[in-house]
Amino acid sequence: MLLAALREEVLHANREISRRGLAPHTFGNVSGIDRTGAEPLLVIKPSGVDYATMTAADLVVTNLDGKIVEGSLRPSSDLATHTLLYREFPQIGGVVHTHSEFATSWAQAGRAIPCLGTTHADYFHGPVPVTAALSAQEVEEDYVGNTGAVIVRHFRELGLDPIAVPGVLVAGHAPFTWGKTATAAMETADVLEYIARLAFRSILLGASEAGIPAHVSEHHYQRKHGPKASYGQA
Amino acid sequence: MLLAALREEVLHANREISRRGLAPHTFGNVSGIDRTGAEPLLVIKPSGVDYATMTAADLVVTNLDGKIVEGSLRPSSDLATHTLLYREFPQIGGVVHTHSEFATSWAQAGRAIPCLGTTHADYFHGPVPVTAALSAQEVEEDYVGNTGAVIVRHFRELGLDPIAVPGVLVAGHAPFTWGKTATAAMETADVLEYIARLAFRSILLGASEAGIPAHVSEHHYQRKHGPKASYGQA
Amino acid sequence: MLLAALREEVLHANREISRRGLAPHTFGNVSGIDRTGAEPLLVIKPSGVDYATMTAADLVVTNLDGKIVEGSLRPSSDLATHTLLYREFPQIGGVVHTHSEFATSWAQAGRAIPCLGTTHADYFHGPVPVTAALSAQEVEEDYVGNTGAVIVRHFRELGLDPIAVPGVLVAGHAPFTWGKTATAAMETADVLEYIARLAFRSILLGASEAGIPAHVSEHHYQRKHGPKASYGQA
Amino acid sequence: MLLAALREEVLHANREISRRGLAPHTFGNVSGIDRTGAEPLLVIKPSGVDYATMTAADLVVTNLDGKIVEGSLRPSSDLATHTLLYREFPQIGGVVHTHSEFATSWAQAGRAIPCLGTTHADYFHGPVPVTAALSAQEVEEDYVGNTGAVIVRHFRELGLDPIAVPGVLVAGHAPFTWGKTATAAMETADVLEYIARLAFRSILLGASEAGIPAHVSEHHYQRKHGPKASYGQA
Numbered sequence: 022m023l024l025a026a027l028r029e030e031v032l033h034a035n036r037e038i039s040r041r042g043l044a045p046h047t048f049g050n051v052s053g054i055d056r057t058g059a060e061p062l063l064v065i066k067p068s069g070v071d072y073a074t075m076t077a078a079d080l081v082v083t084n085l086d087g088k089i090v091e092g093s094l095r096p097s098s099d100l101a102t103h104t105l106l107y108r109e110f111p112q113i114g115g116v117v118h119t120h121s122e123f124a125t126s127w128a129q130a131g132r133a134i135p136c137l138g139t140t141h142a143d144y145f146h147g148p149v150p151v152t153a154a155l156s157a158q159e160v161e162e163d164y165v166g167n168t169g170a171v172i173v174r175h176f177r178e179l180g181l182d183p184i185a186v187p188g189v190l191v192a193g194h195a196p197f198t199w200g201k202t203a204t205a206a207m208e209t210a211d212v213l214e215y216i217a218r219l220a221f222r223s224i225l226l227g228a229s230e231a232g233i234p235a236h237v238s239e240h241h242y243q244r245k246h247g248p249k250a251s252y253g254q255a
Numbered sequence: 256m257l258l259a260a261l262r263e264e265v266l267h268a269n270r271e272i273s274r275r276g277l278a279p280h281t282f283g284n285v286s287g288i289d290r291t292g293a294e295p296l297l298v299i300k301p302s303g304v305d306y307a308t309m310t311a312a313d314l315v316v317t318n319l320d321g322k323i324v325e326g327s328l329r330p331s332s333d334l335a336t337h338t339l340l341y342r343e344f345p346q347i348g349g350v351v352h353t354h355s356e357f358a359t360s361w362a363q364a365g366r367a368i369p370c371l372g373t374t375h376a377d378y379f380h381g382p383v384p385v386t387a388a389l390s391a392q393e394v395e396e397d398y399v400g401n402t403g404a405v406i407v408r409h410f411r412e413l414g415l416d417p418i419a420v421p422g423v424l425v426a427g428h429a430p431f432t433w434g435k436t437a438t439a440a441m442e443t444a445d446v447l448e449y450i451a452r453l454a455f456r457s458i459l460l461g462a463s464e465a466g467i468p469a470h471v472s473e474h475h476y477q478r479k480h481g482p483k484a485s486y487g488q489a
Numbered sequence: 490m491l492l493a494a495l496r497e498e499v500l501h502a503n504r505e506i507s508r509r510g511l512a513p514h515t516f517g518n519v520s521g522i523d524r525t526g527a528e529p530l531l532v533i534k535p536s537g538v539d540y541a542t543m544t545a546a547d548l549v550v551t552n553l554d555g556k557i558v559e560g561s562l563r564p565s566s567d568l569a570t571h572t573l574l575y576r577e578f579p580q581i582g583g584v585v586h587t588h589s590e591f592a593t594s595w596a597q598a599g600r601a602i603p604c605l606g607t608t609h610a611d612y613f614h615g616p617v618p619v620t621a622a623l624s625a626q627e628v629e630e631d632y633v634g635n636t637g638a639v640i641v642r643h644f645r646e647l648g649l650d651p652i653a654v655p656g657v658l659v660a661g662h663a664p665f666t667w668g669k670t671a672t673a674a675m676e677t678a679d680v681l682e683y684i685a686r687l688a689f690r691s692i693l694l695g696a697s698e699a700g701i702p703a704h705v706s707e708h709h710y711q712r713k714h715g716p717k718a719s720y721g722q723a
Numbered sequence: 724m725l726l727a728a729l730r731e732e733v734l735h736a737n738r739e740i741s742r743r744g745l746a747p748h749t750f751g752n753v754s755g756i757d758r759t760g761a762e763p764l765l766v767i768k769p770s771g772v773d774y775a776t777m778t779a780a781d782l783v784v785t786n787l788d789g790k791i792v793e794g795s796l797r798p799s800s801d802l803a804t805h806t807l808l809y810r811e812f813p814q815i816g817g818v819v820h821t822h823s824e825f826a827t828s829w830a831q832a833g834r835a836i837p838c839l840g841t842t843h844a845d846y847f848h849g850p851v852p853v854t855a856a857l858s859a860q861e862v863e864e865d866y867v868g869n870t871g872a873v874i875v876r877h878f879r880e881l882g883l884d885p886i887a888v889p890g891v892l893v894a895g896h897a898p899f900t901w902g903k904t905a906t907a908a909m910e911t912a913d914v915l916e917y918i919a920r921l922a923f924r925s926i927l928l929g930a931s932e933a934g935i936p937a938h939v940s941e942h943h944y945q946r947k948h949g950p951k952a953s954y955g956q957a
């Protein structure tokens with residue numbers, strides 16, 4: 022079986038998004054990529070399979086064109102979004118898609134989540150962006166692939182760094198997050214949901230869309246991610 | 256005992272609406288129908304009985320006029336709504352009624368749930384409709400039966416297909432869902448509650464009542480239900 | 490030990506308001522009354538004692554003037570509200586006070602909960618009323634007793650029947666419910682919290698304060714409580 | 724090992740803020756101080772360590788200048804806020820920082836929590852105050868220490884007593900609470916979250932920012948904390 026360790030990590034991360042309540046029913050999927058071989062290979066959840074009974078052997082291995090390399094089940098229907106993100110963001114090693122409640126509510130409202138506090142600033146450099154909706158032509162042509170394309174186009178237009186901004190809301194749909202590993206992307210999906218909960222309440226209480234002063238958000242982001250990071254034991 | 260397998264399925268679905276938090280106290284009931292015999296027979300929850308202690312033998316079997324065919328307990332007080340839905344929607348095999356929190360809140364507000372995202376579009380073709388309130392005469396004459404009648408009338412007036420729109424909100428009351436089986440109707444009741452939660456947050460964040468573009472919602476609905484369905488392993 | 494059976498019931502109801510999340514920390518208390526003896530005696534929770542470790546022997550027995558008849562612990566600091574309600578509402582056998590989240594939020598807003606649906610109409614005949622705040626003199630003179638007095642005065646002024654309207658919100662404070670037994674009052678406290686949750690969401694979605702048509706609410710109330718009650722197995 | 728009993732208490736309080744859902748991920752820390760020795764010593768959570776696996780030996784002992792006296796792990800990144808609060812508020816023996824959901828939402832909105840009911844009045848004498856945001860210079864110079872400084876300055880300007888007002892919201896960040904012990908500070912952190920939940924709902928229902936009459940809030944506060952306190956068994 023190819024990529025045994027990566028399969029275990031991706032299996033665990035898929036189970037975690039379910040266990041943590043981020044993916045009710047089977048609304049979610051996680052993938053991870055191994056870029057060390059001759060051809061990069063990714064491991065992804067099969068489509069519509071229950072998180073509880075899924076095994077490492079049920080996961081599907083594909084190349085970056087979505088061609089199945091190993092696996093007897095059909096891969097997640099969102100596969101083409103994952104492959105496009107891996108092709109366009111070579112820094113990332115894991116992708117997570119959920120329909121978590123509050124992040125999805127923001128996505129459905131078509132609103133970026135402003136950076137209203139240090140919980141947010143510790144993980145996202147600036148607002149959590151929201152894409153445009155796909156055009157009729159983009160849906161017709163290749164819905165899933167173009168979901169990835171609108172994400173990448175939005176990041177390019179705004180000049181965003183996918184490491185500093187490790188996720189996005191797809192308008193009228195739901196969030197995607199990513200990171201250096203599938204585990205990191207899963208943790209970010211969980212934090213994003215928490216940020217979305219906080220921001221929802223704060224906005225209803227009248228918080229300004231402008232968010233916290235840049236000198237505070239910058240300090241918090243650098244504290245965890247900058248060259249002089251001072252958080253944790255590392 | 257008549258209809259042993261159907262009794263087990265209906266028992267399980269009744270327990271699930273309780274276990275999943277959709278029917279606090281005894282606010283909910285599930286029925287299923289067997290249309291294969293000389294006369295269609297339905298199996299329904301008894302009235303006011305606790306979900307935890309209920310057994311398959313406690314369930315009540317009636318015909319489509321609500322006449323008890325087997326069972327010593329009084330059937331759910333909502334029986335006449337169930338029988339009317341089975342008579343008028345011959346495609347359906349199971350009916351679920353809950354007072355789940357967010358779906359009921361929309362019903363109490365008398366608002367249809369607009370299709371604001373793909374989570375919704377995967378299950379309901381267009382908004383989740385809301386009926387009118389019953390008139391004083393309808394209440395006086397036959398409250399429970401007329402609850403079914405206003406649902407059916409609303410679907411006829413809007414030209415809705417009960418398979419594509421597998422549920423409704425009864426204004427000032429609560430949701431009903433249905434499906435090919437009692438199990439399917441129960442799953443839809445659960446998804447409806449999730450859709451209602453998402454839409455509640457999105458509307459408070461300023462989402463447009465118009466919802467997502469038709470080309471997106473149509474694509475998602477067809478992906479799961481159309482002749483070229485591509486989701487899951489089937 | 491006096492009133493062994495009533496002690497067990499009151500102990501259980503106190504534990505239930507904690508277990509069901511209606512009384513976080515020790516914000517809540519339940520009492521029950523025995524009116525069959527020469528002098529009516531009530532059993533009430535001791536003050537500030539943890540629900541988990543409380544025993545039937547810890548409960549305090551008092552008369553309707555609040556004089557301790559049996560028990561070594563200090564009774565709930567809300568005792569005088571309970572005794573006043575028992576004196577003024579001779580139909581009731583149990584009283585529950587909680588700080589449950591949504592009912593308390595309505596009380597803090599000083600708003601009655603309008604009857605927006607059948608879940609509400611099944612349990613409360615009309616809105617859940619809200620008292621006025623106590624005056625400075627009422628607080629100074631006898632805060633706890635006057636909390637009962639403002640409840641009773643409000644019911645008298647509105648001509649409300651405490652059996653048909655089995656609870657109230659005290660403005661700026663929290664709910665009280667009652668019933669024929671301590672168990673019934675506890676169940677009503679739980680349903681009141683659910684009604685308060687539903688109404689909160691519905692009001693934010695734009696529900697009219699006027700609530701559902703009287704012919705519907707009347708039908709539902711009578712269905713469960715009128716002489717021709719048709720709900721349950723009784 | 725220094726301060727064995729205090730270590731156990733601080734360990735327990737750190738676990739409790741996690742277990743009670745007040746500190747998702749590792750967003751929170753508790754410290755306690757021993758002021759009986761020649762030099763006051765405080766015990767604090769190490770930075771970024773999981774609550775579940777943390778032991779008493781992992782905790783870090785420092786003096787009031789933040790110098791490590793015992794411990795091999797790096798102390799919480801919020802240490803300098805804790806030490807400043809202990810230096811400036813000599814009455815307190817424990818400090819808790821969380822990112823609990825509703826309290827943080829108020830902090831992000833930059834709003835003090837008005838005293839809208841007796842649940843609040845039992846624990847906080849007046850509103851839960853909110854600080855100003857730190858200036859760019861304060862962030863640059865000493866972010867963590869100045870977080871403590873803005874708290875203390877705010878209390879001085881408003882003439883607040885840190886025993887009567889045992890906590891604060893730091894604007895754009897999250898709450899801090901304190902008390903005579905680490906355990907008391909942890910309980911207050913939990914109650915503060917509940918107060919914040921209640922006030923959020925009440926404000927959305929239209930509660931006046933002015934809050935309950937002073938004669939009611941004063942009565943409740945004195946009932947639990949004044950010289951004639953009548954609550955509990957003490």
